[in-house]
Amino acid sequence: MIKHKFYLIISFSLLFQTIITSQNSWQLIGLKKLRIEYVYAKGDTIWTTTEDSLYNHETYYSYNGGEAWSKFELNNSEFGGGYTLKTIDPRNTQKMYITDWYGRPWKTKDAGSSWEYLIPEAEPWPVDAWRPRVKDIYISPHNEDVLFCIITENGQVDNLYRTSNGGKNWVNVSSFAASSHGVELSFAFDLLDTTKIFVSADNNIGYQAFYTSYNLGNSWDLLTELQTFANKIIVNHIDNNIIYRFLKPYRSLDGGFTWKRIMEDLIKEDVPYQPSITSVIINQSEPKILYASLAKIDILNNVLIPMGVYKTQDGGDNWGLMKGSDNIDLITNEFLPILFFDSIQQNLFIGTQHGLFKFNAIVSIKNCKAIPTKLKLNQNYPNPFNPNTIISYQLPVGGFVELKIYDQLGREIKTLVKEEQNSGFYKFNFEVKELSSGVYFYRLNVSESNRNSSFVETRKMLILK
Structure with a gap:
């Protein structure tokens, strides 16, 4: 699971x-x-x-x-x-x-x-x-x-x-x-x-x-x-x-x-x-x-x-x-x-x-009340990891957000986020049990609400078991 x-x-x-x-x-x-x-x-x-x-x-x-x-x-x-x-x-x-x-x-x-x-x-x-x-x-x-x-x-x-x-x-x-x-x-x-x-x-x-x-x-x-x-x-x-x-x-x-x-x-x-x-x-x-x-x-x-x-x-x-x-x-x-x-x-x-x-x-960071100045996907922490890691990102404006996990062959493993979100700082606790050791990728895709543009960024992560 x-x-x-x-x-x-x-x-x-x-x-x-x-x-x-x-x-x-x-x-x-x-x-x-x-x-x-x-x-x-x-x-x-x-x-x-x-x-x-x-x-x-x-x-x-x-x-x-x-x-x-x-x-x-x-x-x-x-x-x-x-x-x-x-x-x-x-x-x-x-x-x-x-x-x-x-x-x-x-x-x-x-x-x-x-x-x-x-x-x-x-x-x-x-x-x-x-x-x-x-x-x-x-x-x-x-x-x-x-x-x-x-x-x-x-x-x-x-x-x-x-x-x-x-x-x-x-x-x-x-x-x-x-x-x-x-x-x-x-x-x-x-x-x-x-x-x-x-x-x-x-x-x-x-x-x-x-x-x-x-x-x-x-x-x-x-x-x-x-x-x-x-x-x-x-x-x-x-x-x-x-x-x-x-x-x-x-x-x-x-x-x-x-x-x-x-x-x-x-x-x-x-x-x-x-x-x-x-x-x-x-x-x-x-x-x-x-x-x-x-x-x-x-x-x-x-x-x-x-x-x-x-x-x-x-x-x-x-x-x-x-x-x-x-x-x-x-x-x-x-x-x-x-x-x-x-x-x-x-x-x-x-x-x-x-x-x-x-x-x-x-x-x-506690009581952090800043508006993000740029859209950014951070490196997961810890990395390598087992059994869980934190994936975080920041949105300067609201938009439709998708966060997905892929294997080395580009196959989609899991959709973590697929929804409208307000601007802010977000973090995601991702826990794996049935996935084997190896390199995986997580991709953030954001379609900003007030702009006719999208943001896509992909990062590597490593599961060690």
Whole structure:
């Protein structure tokens, strides 16, 4: 069943507005004396992996937004004395992936009650100093059984492995050009194309190649070569031609063929202090908003000097320091902060060496009494989503309004609105249950009452289950 609720927010007769911004200061929400190495949040549910002064790893979770925390107990002797939480499936937070003391991957479907050993290579898994270690695990946003993992082998070389059956069988898909396949790999899914992925491959001598695959890694196309190392790729989930590469920040507007430096006013190589991005995250509901934590690297003394968290609202052209973030004890010379953004409650989390901090970025409008100045269809929020999202639009004058949902083949799925409406701001709560994961489109068609004209606009949205 597809459920939807429709609300008229503002009528044309109202004359003024009051904007109320939620408290936007950094708040310590727990785990004060621990280093935070991993953060995942969805609404009031938060999971985090910590490390103490003796390098012992523990996982904690909260179901009330950080007001109370519980320790995640794992009583499995096969883990070899320790584990690290790697990733959580956003479609089902009971499904988690960890690596044990030996760097081997494990999966649970029931929040840790039982575990399944995932074997990216033939048994037995070596336990010597040069054993393979799973560095990262990535879950496909389109198919929960498709996973990729980066495995460091022989103590120095990264390889990319893929499974299409939830981890039962794996294949090495590292068929990159020999000159570029080397020490470090970074990886990203395309959130719009179900079979498209990206890899940045470094050979540790300054050569960096950027690849894409249109068949989940069976073959690769070299898009460009750069002389800078990348440890993270971010693909815009609304326009997949917009791609970011970090450490040194670059942005591509043509799908990865050409790149341009961003943040040049902040990232200047002023030896002995070289500013660098230590963590970066995109706002899933507003993809032009990104957050990045910065630090200066003192090469002579081998220490990091924190600079705070910076934010851009225009896709990377301009960045500003988030108030108060430069006062948080973010970094030591052994630890880098971790950023995570929860699009449901608009919370930005930063894991530091002294606990987990939260910054709420919601700006709410109450008693809003303004007349819209232009006709506009907004991007749905959150996006991607499951099971519901908000579609909003504004009408400067009244008219006949149609709001419809279409699939990728252009077939009409649902009519949400088909009626005369007054001018004002409108939002629509669209809930889906029987629709499968994938890209859909919503189209607004308005025939204005006092004009012999019509307005049509279409936007993409992504359902993840």
